[in-house]
Amino acid sequence: MNAPDPALIVGSMAFDDLELPTSTARDVVGGAATYAALSASLFTRPRVVAVVGHDFPREVLEDFERRGMDTSGIERADGQTFRWAGRYSEHLDSRVTLDTQLNVFADFRPRLPERYRQSRAVLLANIHPSLQLSVLDQLTVRPRLVVADTMDFWIERERATLERVLGRIDTLVINDEELRLLAGEHSIRKAARAVLRMGPSRLVCKRGEFGSLLFDEQGIFCAPPYPLEHAIDPTGAGDTFAGALVGYLCRADALDGATLRRALLVASAVASFTVEDVGTRRLAALDEPGMNARVAELESMVLYPATAVRSATP
Amino acid sequence: MNAPDPALIVGSMAFDDLELPTSTARDVVGGAATYAALSASLFTRPRVVAVVGHDFPREVLEDFERRGMDTSGIERADGQTFRWAGRYSEHLDSRVTLDTQLNVFADFRPRLPERYRQSRAVLLANIHPSLQLSVLDQLTVRPRLVVADTMDFWIERERATLERVLGRIDTLVINDEELRLLAGEHSIRKAARAVLRMGPSRLVCKRGEFGSLLFDEQGIFCAPPYPLEHAIDPTGAGDTFAGALVGYLCRADALDGATLRRALLVASAVASFTVEDVGTRRLAALDEPGMNARVAELESMVLYPATAVRSATP
Numbered sequence: 001m002n003a004p005d006p007a008l009i010v011g012s013m014a015f016d017d018l019e020l021p022t023s024t025a026r027d028v029v030g031g032a033a034t035y036a037a038l039s040a041s042l043f044t045r046p047r048v049v050a051v052v053g054h055d056f057p058r059e060v061l062e063d064f065e066r067r068g069m070d071t072s073g074i075e076r077a078d079g080q081t082f083r084w085a086g087r088y089s090e091h092l093d094s095r096v097t098l099d100t101q102l103n104v105f106a107d108f109r110p111r112l113p114e115r116y117r118q119s120r121a122v123l124l125a126n127i128h129p130s131l132q133l134s135v136l137d138q139l140t141v142r143p144r145l146v147v148a149d150t151m152d153f154w155i156e157r158e159r160a161t162l163e164r165v166l167g168r169i170d171t172l173v174i175n176d177e178e179l180r181l182l183a184g185e186h187s188i189r190k191a192a193r194a195v196l197r198m199g200p201s202r203l204v205c206k207r208g209e210f211g212s213l214l215f216d217e218q219g220i221f222c223a224p225p226y227p228l229e230h231a232i233d234p235t236g237a238g239d240t241f242a243g244a245l246v247g248y249l250c251r252a253d254a255l256d257g258a259t260l261r262r263a264l265l266v267a268s269a270v271a272s273f274t275v276e277d278v279g280t281r282r283l284a285a286l287d288e289p290g291m292n293a294r295v296a297e298l299e300s301m302v303l304y305p306a307t308a309v310r311s312a313t314p
Numbered sequence: 315m316n317a318p319d320p321a322l323i324v325g326s327m328a329f330d331d332l333e334l335p336t337s338t339a340r341d342v343v344g345g346a347a348t349y350a351a352l353s354a355s356l357f358t359r360p361r362v363v364a365v366v367g368h369d370f371p372r373e374v375l376e377d378f379e380r381r382g383m384d385t386s387g388i389e390r391a392d393g394q395t396f397r398w399a400g401r402y403s404e405h406l407d408s409r410v411t412l413d414t415q416l417n418v419f420a421d422f423r424p425r426l427p428e429r430y431r432q433s434r435a436v437l438l439a440n441i442h443p444s445l446q447l448s449v450l451d452q453l454t455v456r457p458r459l460v461v462a463d464t465m466d467f468w469i470e471r472e473r474a475t476l477e478r479v480l481g482r483i484d485t486l487v488i489n490d491e492e493l494r495l496l497a498g499e500h501s502i503r504k505a506a507r508a509v510l511r512m513g514p515s516r517l518v519c520k521r522g523e524f525g526s527l528l529f530d531e532q533g534i535f536c537a538p539p540y541p542l543e544h545a546i547d548p549t550g551a552g553d554t555f556a557g558a559l560v561g562y563l564c565r566a567d568a569l570d571g572a573t574l575r576r577a578l579l580v581a582s583a584v585a586s587f588t589v590e591d592v593g594t595r596r597l598a599a600l601d602e603p604g605m606n607a608r609v610a611e612l613e614s615m616v617l618y619p620a621t622a623v624r625s626a627t628p
Contacts, residue, residue, distance in 0.1 A: 091500055186405055189541040210524040213541065222538035222615045227503040227527065261618035301536045302616050304575035 006070065007250045008143075009037050009243065010049040010110050010135050011125025012082055013056065013074070018278065019087035019098070020233050028235075028279035029060050031082065032125035032149070035236035036243030038283050039270055040123070041067040042291060043247030047116050049073035049135070053081035053104045063284070072113050077104040092234050092275075093209075112138040121250040123242055124148040124169070129161040136168050145255060147171040147246050149238070155182050166199040173204045173242045188213065189220070204245070204264065206238050214264050218257040223264035226272035226298050233278045237271045240283060244270035265302070269294045320384065321564045322457075323351050323557065324363040324424050324449050325439025327370065327388070331399035331413070332592065334547050335406065342549075342593035343374050345396065346439035346463070349550035350557030352597050353584055354437070355381040356605060357561030361430050363387035363449070367395035367418045377598070386427050391418040406548050406589075407523075426452040435564040437556055438462040438483070443475040450482050459569060461485040461560050463552070469496050480513035487518045487556045502527065503534070518559070518578065520552050528578050532571040537578035540586035540612050547592045551585045554597060558584035579616070583608045 011033030018025045033050040040046040045068040052061075052074060064071050082105035085098040110131055117140040124132040126149045136146070146169040154162050155178060162182075166172065172195060176188060183191035192203050192215040202216040211225040244267035252259050270291060276282040325347030332339045347364040354360040359382040366375075366388060378385050396419035399412040424445055431454040438446040440463045450460070460483040468476050469492060476496075480486065486509060490502060497505035506517050506529040516530040525539040558581035566573050584605060590596040 187541075187543055187545065189543050207524070210521070211536075219611075220541060220615045221618070222525075222541075224536035224538070224616075227501075227534060227536075229501055229503050231501065258618045297533075301534045302538075304535070304572045 006045045006047050006119060007040050007121040007123060007246045008047045008049065008112075008116055008119035008135075009033055009040060009123045009125065009246070010132075011036060011123075011127055011239070012105060012108075013050040013052050014082040014084055014105075015055075016235060016279065017083070017085035017099070018233060018235060019085075020278065021088060021090050021092065022232060023278065025233075025278050029057065030084070030236055030279055032127075032236070032239040032242075034060075034280060035239035035274065035283065036123055036125055036246070037064065037069055038067070038280055039240040039243030039267075039274075040247030040250070041069055042244065042270065042286065042288065043251040045069060046243075046247065047073055047113075047119060049110045049112060049116065051075045051077050051082075051104050051108045053077060053079045056081045070116075073111075073116055075111070077107070079104040081105075086235070088234070092231050110135050110138075117141070119143060121145040121246050122147065123246045124165070125239060125242065126151045126154075129154050129158050129165045132165045133161065133168070136165075145170060145246065145249055147173055147242060149173045149242055150178065150182075152178050152181055163198060166195070169200050171202040171204065172200045173206065173238075173245065175206045175208070175238060179203070179205050189215075192220075202260070206241060208234065208237070212241065212264055212268060214260060216257065216260065221261045221264060223261075223268045224298060224302050226269055226294060227301075228272055228275060231275050234275050236280065236283075237274045240274040241267045241271035265298060266291075266295050269298045320359045320361050320433060321354050321435040321437060321560045322361045322363065322426070322430055322433035322449075323347055323354060323437045323439065323560070324446075325350060325437075325441055325553070326396055326419060326422075327364040327366050328396040328398055328419075329369075330549060330593065331397070332547060332549060333399075333401035333412070334592065335402060335404050336546060337592065339547075339592050343371065344398070344550055344593055346441075346550070346553040346556075348374075348594060349553035349588065349597065350437055350439055350560070351378065351383055352381070352594055353554040353557030353581075353588075354561030354564070355383055356558065356584065356600065356602065357565040359383060360557075360561065361387055361427075361433060363424045363426060363430065365389045365391050365396075365418050365422045367391060367393045370395045384430075387425075387430055389425070391421070393418040395419075400549070402548070406545055424449050424452075431455070433457060435459040435560055436461065437560045438479070439553060439556065440465045440468075443468050443472050443479045446479045447475065447482070450479075459484060459560065459563055461487055461556060463487045463556055464492065464496075466492050466495055477512060480509070483514050485516040485518065486514045487520065487552075487559065489520045489522070489552060493517070493519050503529075506534075516574070520555060522548065522551070526555070526578055526582060528574060530571065530574065535575045535578060537575075537582045538612060538616050540583055540608060541615075542586060542589060545589050548589050550594065550597075551588045554588040555581045555585035579612060580605075580609050583612045586612075 012031035014031035016030035183194040326345040328345035330344035497508040
């Protein structure tokens with residue numbers, strides 16, 4: 001990947017209605033592509049493919065452009081923007097969907113502008129696996145990094161198509177419960193091994209407030225969570241994580257084991273900001289010094305001075 | 315601490331009746347002191363203070379002695395050994411107590427043999443806080459390291475006594491739910507800060523399959539869990555962790571930040587063995603090469619080559 005090579009991000013843009021333990025918020029701009037693109041734009045200039053309705057605020061797209069994103073792949077369709085409504089439990093550890101209105105997202109067919117077809121890093125956020133395949137089909141140059149996310153709905157209902165996606169990506173990013181569902185195996189370690197046999201050479205398991213795990217040919221890496229003082233709204237934290245991962249790797253222009261491991265730690269730090277306020281508010285206000293400070297803090301929570309003695313017994 | 319200075323471990327010895335997802339086991343030798351002492355004996359020669367009944371197998375104590383433990387503080391009382399019965403959920407993430415028979419443990423009054431009174435590392439496993447205080451009262455030399463564990467029962471019913479314990483120890487080891495209960499605060503980070511104001515200079519929060527966290531004056535350290543392929547029986551894993559922590563620190567003869575951080579990682583590795591079989595079976599079979607191999611593997615899951623660039627943006 002050449003240094004300025006942008007990442008292509010494909011996913012949903014949405015309005016979210018959120019019932020949080022501390023507040024209720026309506027018409028919050030969200031969606032996987034929104035969080036992932038904002039996050040990736042801390043590192044690179046992402047190209048975004050998504051669809052919004054006539055009701056979607058023009059200012060959001062203008063803000064995207066000020067951040068250096070290419071928004072020409074965001075289609076404005078005739079109709080209303082995708083809307084999701086959910087309610088979180090008291091301590092944010094579970095949520096229920098109250099309503100889903102697909103609206104213009106029902107007919108979303110990702111169309112890549114000509115120059116997008118040569119993106120060398122691609123993030124296929126959680127959308128129908130057949131749409132993920134159609135994005136891959138439109139690429140004219142094989143990307144060096146193809147990351148995909150998915151969800152229980154597709155694992156249960158579109159398994160065959162999802163397996164075709166798994167055969168064409170190199171990195172699957174998925175949460176722990178969905179990993180277990182996909183593999184039919186409770187042990188995360190055994191489940192990861194099973195999924196790696198389905199195609200991807202790397203798997204990143206997101207565990208929310210418990211951090212994330214990378215499984216690759218070098219072994220396992222355990223990225224710590226950033227311990228938050230005030231968790232407000234976890235919506236989009238996983239997408240923020242995936243966006244930072246792809247953005248970081250794009251800018252690092254490398255995919256070796258050490259770079260991947262550091263990318264997980266950085267993604268964990270960036271995702272923690274999303275949880276600190278409603279919607280994208282905190283993430284959108286994040287600057288590079290703020291990010292660097294938190295990454296350094298998180299790194300200090302896992303590193304300790306190397307000692308001469310490496311046996312368990314000191 | 316001089317290198318051969320033994321750790322004093324005070325706690326319960328018991329029979330456990332276990333209903334596990336994969337099997338049912340009766341009369342399993344357990345108890346916090348059993349797990350902690352076996353674990354600590356990988357590093358040092360622990361002195362054990364506990365009570366057992368006439369029904370407790372002599373061979374277990376003989377085995378303790380072969381491991382170099384001092385068992386002269388284990389009282390054999392007239393009556394039956396403490397018995398706990400519990401049932402675990404399908405994926406071992408929760409358990410219910412089916413029965414508790416205190417038996418000889420009901421009248422347990424820890425009595426330290428004369429030479430135990432100069433132990434410089436002490437582990438007060440989960441027992442009534444007034445008994446924890448009585449152990450501290452019997453010490454004639456102030457220990458360099460005093461670690462205590464506790465549980466929800468004492469937090470809710472013996473809070474004043476427990477607070478006196480907190481004022482006299484330096485390290486509290488506690489699981490996350492009990493930490494929240496003790497602090498009245500859901501955020502682990504805020505809860506830890508609140509508990510550190512109650513007395514101890516360090517707090518270790520155990521999170522089971524999600525690892526552990528150390529809070530001390532240097533900040534926060536996040537110790538990874540060892541990802542298990544086969545989790546069989548988590549009984550005693552937390553006590554194994556605490557025993558390894560104290561044993562490691564005793565043998566390391568140091569309490570600096572780096573040593574403490576490595577101690578957490580080692581304790582996490584040792585505790586993982588306990589979960590791999592019923593009761594103490596796997597832990598009891600563990601030798602130093604086996605432990606060292608797992609510590610090295612766990613360390614490889616958190617460390618990555620230091621890069622010149624320390625900012626988040628590569």
